[in-house]
Amino acid sequence: MSTDDTTETSTDTETSCGASDASSAADSATSTDESTSTCGGSTSSSSSGCGGSKKETTDEKVGSTVDDFEADPGRLVAVGLGPGQPDGMTQRARETLLAAEHIVGYTTYVELLPEEVTESAEELYDTPMCGEVSRTEEAIDRALAGNDVAIIGSGDPNVYALAGLALEILESKGATATMVDFDVVPGVPAAQSCGARLGAPLVNDTVSISLSDHLTPMPTIESRLHAAAKEGFTIAIYNPWSRKRRENFRKCCEILMEHRAPDTPVGIVHGAGRDDEQVDIVELQELDALGETDLVDMTTTILVGNEETYVWDDRMVTPRGYESKYDY
Amino acid sequence: MSTDDTTETSTDTETSCGASDASSAADSATSTDESTSTCGGSTSSSSSGCGGSKKETTDEKVGSTVDDFEADPGRLVAVGLGPGQPDGMTQRARETLLAAEHIVGYTTYVELLPEEVTESAEELYDTPMCGEVSRTEEAIDRALAGNDVAIIGSGDPNVYALAGLALEILESKGATATMVDFDVVPGVPAAQSCGARLGAPLVNDTVSISLSDHLTPMPTIESRLHAAAKEGFTIAIYNPWSRKRRENFRKCCEILMEHRAPDTPVGIVHGAGRDDEQVDIVELQELDALGETDLVDMTTTILVGNEETYVWDDRMVTPRGYESKYDY
Numbered sequence: 001m002s003t004d005d006t007t008e009t010s011t012d013t014e015t016s017c018g019a020s021d022a023s024s025a026a027d028s029a030t031s032t033d034e035s036t037s038t039c040g041g042s043t044s045s046s047s048s049g050c051g052g053s054k055k056e057t058t059d060e061k062v063g064s065t066v067d068d069f070e071a072d073p074g075r076l077v078a079v080g081l082g083p084g085q086p087d088g089m090t091q092r093a094r095e096t097l098l099a100a101e102h103i104v105g106y107t108t109y110v111e112l113l114p115e116e117v118t119e120s121a122e123e124l125y126d127t128p129m130c131g132e133v134s135r136t137e138e139a140i141d142r143a144l145a146g147n148d149v150a151i152i153g154s155g156d157p158n159v160y161a162l163a164g165l166a167l168e169i170l171e172s173k174g175a176t177a178t179m180v181d182f183d184v185v186p187g188v189p190a191a192q193s194c195g196a197r198l199g200a201p202l203v204n205d206t207v208s209i210s211l212s213d214h215l216t217p218m219p220t221i222e223s224r225l226h227a228a229a230k231e232g233f234t235i236a237i238y239n240p241w242s243r244k245r246r247e248n249f250r251k252c253c254e255i256l257m258e259h260r261a262p263d264t265p266v267g268i269v270h271g272a273g274r275d276d277e278q279v280d281i282v283e284l285q286e287l288d289a290l291g292e293t294d295l296v297d298m299t300t301t302i303l304v305g306n307e308e309t310y311v312w313d314d315r316m317v318t319p320r321g322y323e324s325k326y327d328y
Numbered sequence: 329m330s331t332d333d334t335t336e337t338s339t340d341t342e343t344s345c346g347a348s349d350a351s352s353a354a355d356s357a358t359s360t361d362e363s364t365s366t367c368g369g370s371t372s373s374s375s376s377g378c379g380g381s382k383k384e385t386t387d388e389k390v391g392s393t394v395d396d397f398e399a400d401p402g403r404l405v406a407v408g409l410g411p412g413q414p415d416g417m418t419q420r421a422r423e424t425l426l427a428a429e430h431i432v433g434y435t436t437y438v439e440l441l442p443e444e445v446t447e448s449a450e451e452l453y454d455t456p457m458c459g460e461v462s463r464t465e466e467a468i469d470r471a472l473a474g475n476d477v478a479i480i481g482s483g484d485p486n487v488y489a490l491a492g493l494a495l496e497i498l499e500s501k502g503a504t505a506t507m508v509d510f511d512v513v514p515g516v517p518a519a520q521s522c523g524a525r526l527g528a529p530l531v532n533d534t535v536s537i538s539l540s541d542h543l544t545p546m547p548t549i550e551s552r553l554h555a556a557a558k559e560g561f562t563i564a565i566y567n568p569w570s571r572k573r574r575e576n577f578r579k580c581c582e583i584l585m586e587h588r589a590p591d592t593p594v595g596i597v598h599g600a601g602r603d604d605e606q607v608d609i610v611e612l613q614e615l616d617a618l619g620e621t622d623l624v625d626m627t628t629t630i631l632v633g634n635e636e637t638y639v640w641d642d643r644m645v646t647p648r649g650y651e652s653k654y655d656y
Contacts, residue, residue: 082418083514090516091422092415133654156520157528160648164528167645172656177527177641184524186411188418188514192484196512199505200485200492204544205552207535207561215649216532220560224533227555232548233535313505317495320488321543326461328500 064141066175071146074101076139076180078157078166079150080187085273086114088193093185097121100150104139106132109152122147136165140173143180159189160210160238191236194269194301197279199315201267201303202234211248212239218248225252229259234309234318237302241291249296253288256304260284267303267316270295281311392469394503399474402429404467404508406485406494407478408515413601414442416521421513425449428478432467434460437480450475464493468501471508487517488538488566519564522597522629525607527643529595529631530562539576540567546576553580557587562637562646565630569619577624581616584632588612595631595644598623609639 079096082088097103097117103110103124110118110126118124125142127135139151157163163184170177195202207228213221228235235256241249256264262285270278278295284304290296309318322328407424410416425431425445431438431452438446438454446452453470455463467479485491491512498505523530535556541549556563563584569577584592590613598606606623612632618624637646650656 080516080520082516087420087423088418088514090410090416090418094419095415133650133656137656156516156523158520158523158530159534161531163524164531164645164648165650167528167640167643168647168651169656171640177643182527182643184527186416186516186520186524188408188410188484188516189520192408192486192514192517195484195486196491196514199510199512200495202486203489203492205535205537206487207533207556209533215653224559224561227559228535231552231555233552312495312499315495315505315510317492319496320492322461322493323496325543328461328465328497 063137064144065173066144066179069141069144069146071144073175073180074143074145074147074149075183076143076166076170077150077183077185078161078163079152079185080156080158080161080189081109081112081152081154082156082188083190083193083273084109084112084154086112088188088273090185090187093187096185097150097152099148101148102139102142103150103152104135104142105152106135109154113152132162133165133169136162137169140166140169140175140180144173144175154187154190155193156187156189157184158186159191159208190238190272190301191303193272194236194267195303197269197272198267198281198303199317201265201305201309201316201318202236203318203320204306205233206236207233208236208238210238211241211245211252213245213248218251221248222251222255225255226259229256229304232306234306235304237304239298240300240302241296242298246291249291250288253284253291256284256287260304260307264307265305265309265311265316267305268295268300269303270297270300272299272301274299281314281316391465392472393501394472394507397469397472397474399472401503401508402471402473402475402477403511404471404494404498405478405511405513406489406491407480407513408484408486408489408517409437409440409480409482410484410516411518411521411601412437412440412482414440416516416601418513418515421515424513425478425480427476429476430467430470431478431480432463432470433480434463437482441480460490460493461497464490465497468494468497468503468508472501472503482515482518483521484515484517485512486514487519487536518566518600518629519631521600522564522595523631525597525600526595526609526631527645529593529633529637529644529646530564531646531648532634532636533561534564535561536564536566538566539569539573539580541573541576546579549576550579550583553583554587557584557632560634560636562634563632565632567626568628568630569624570626574619577619578616581612581619584612584615588632588635592635593633593637593639593644595633596623596628597631598625598628600627600629602627609642609644 077096079093098120101122103121105126107126107128110124125138139149143149151162153161167177191208209224264284266282266284266287268280305318405424407421426448429450431449433454435454435456438452453466467477471477479490481489495505519536537552592612594610594612594615596608633646
């Protein structure tokens with residue numbers, strides 16, 4: 001069990017499950033009646049009546065290929081829920097979920113779905129932590145077995161999230177995207193949800209960078225931070241801190257300070273849309289020390305202003321440049 | 329009249345109204361009964377019954393300061409509509425628009441609003457082209473005069489859009505954001521709407537860059553393109569082409585070719601969500617020549633893959649890196 005998994009509760013989905021191994025997670029998904037399993041999936045059938053979560057062994061064996069399925073394939077749609085709360089979802093996302101037979105996702109998000117959505121689904125499959133690889137594979141197997149499946153995540157499926165993984169696993173199974181009529185329903189990314197809370201920090205050219213070196217080597221991340229900071233981009237930092245990656249955050253602050261003024265405004269949004277949400281605007285020189293506070297963890301998104309960003313009336317404003325052309 | 333204004337019909341809102349002058353646009357907004365005015369705003373009162381657009385002179389004089397208003401201020405909310413079609417809007421955006429007394433926006437977007445929204449508004453104020461500065465000022469004046477106002481745009485208010493301009497103009501009028509309870513309702517940005525249509529092109533670190541040099545000098549844009557292309561970011565290009573900026577597009581293609589392989593996948597989405605929508609995946613070396621075709625204009629968003637992006641089953645896939653850690 002890794003604390004990194006809490007990333008899934010606020011930023012766009014990202015695996016950071018350093019210690020987990022996909023195959024063992026997949027194995028445990030086939031025996032979910034073992035309640036001691038932490039990475040196993042739980043299947044609840046909403047048609048079972050009184051709303052209780054009925055755990056059952058899943059039919060499909062994870063690790064299968066397209067040849068193991070005899071039925072005509074169903075559909076697979078990757079749906080971005082946006083900020084996580086039901087009212088941050090687009091109408092198209094809601095309609096797609098209402099039309100889906102099976103909904104697959106991280107437990108926290110399945111629990112946040114509106115009741116009309118969870119009640120209309122034939123099956124909900126969720127995994128509490130780790131294992132978006134096994135969860136995505138489960139979604140694909142269900143689609144290949146003939147079901148219409150929606151796989152959900154917060155934010156947008158294209159931002160450090162499941163759209164790519166779904167296509168990669170489809171290919172590895174010898175299936176095609178066309179076979180399951182694969183589609184993506186976009187959602188509001190964390191950078192935009194958090195930007196809205198801060199005012200207007202991101203209205204000019206912007207970079208998004210994840211500080212997780214689980215899937216990208218740290219030297220690459222550092223080099224990208226240097227380039228972005230040097231070139232006047234505003235910077236959205238995803239997955240900024242975890243106990244295992246204190247050093248990445250410290251290094252990031254150091255690189256930013258090399259290129260930007262110490263008083264550059266930095267917006268911090270912790271746990272966006274959750275009970276423990278906290279929004280703060282600080283100066284860049286204060287950021288490093290905040291890594292050891294509750295404000296910065298894996299549920300935090302950090303927006304770093306550029307050279308022109310200023311703070312006015314508790315809002316972060318990055319000018320788009322209108323003031324150079326218009327008289328107002 | 330500048331063709332650049334068509335940018336507002338598909339990408340997130342961006343001014344590109346090279347030849348327009350804010351003060352003359354503002355002037356014309358006070359005499360919208362002149363039907364020959366191209367940049368003037370039109371006010372239609374939805375309470376006027378049979379749905380006709382009743383043009384009338386607006387009450388508030390544009391160019392006013394906070395001291396010109398005697399009433400208690402109302403609210404001002406910048407609302408992102410997402411891809412433009414009503415089902416791409418979040419529930420929160422819809423609820424915010426239903427609660428607004430006045431809705432202000434570019435004509436194309438006002439026309440795309442669901443009927444329940446336009447019918448519930450007391451007044452709709454739209455300008456057909458140019459003039460988001462005067463339009464934003466109009467929205468602010470209406471809020472300062474005591475109305476609850478929503479100012480709308482496609483995509484997200486933080487992506488080359490109105491959230492910053494609204495705060496800048498509020499400040500210039502001697503008002504504050506708090507005074508009008510300024511809020512931002514985020515929407516799905518064009519990069520994500522277009523990414524969804526292409527598959528999974530943007531699942532790793534990404535840059536968004538606008539090629540419009542109306543508000544950002546071209547040397548800055550070029551320098552940012554070099555940095556982004558060198559550092560393995562996927563790149564979302566906004567406002568890629570207009571008749572006045574052929575050279576910017578050509579230069580951009582040249583810079584990308586310096587750093588990326590000629591067969592790098594590039595996704596092109598023209599007129600997303602409109603009747604003339606076109607989605608294509610090409611190789612980087614073909615991009616330059618497409619600048620002179622209908623596929624690439626100001627309604628187009630271009631997504632440039634990184635070194636690892638590939639095309640599979642007509643989808644663009646940028647691996648997140650899972651394949652290096654997991655066996656599937």
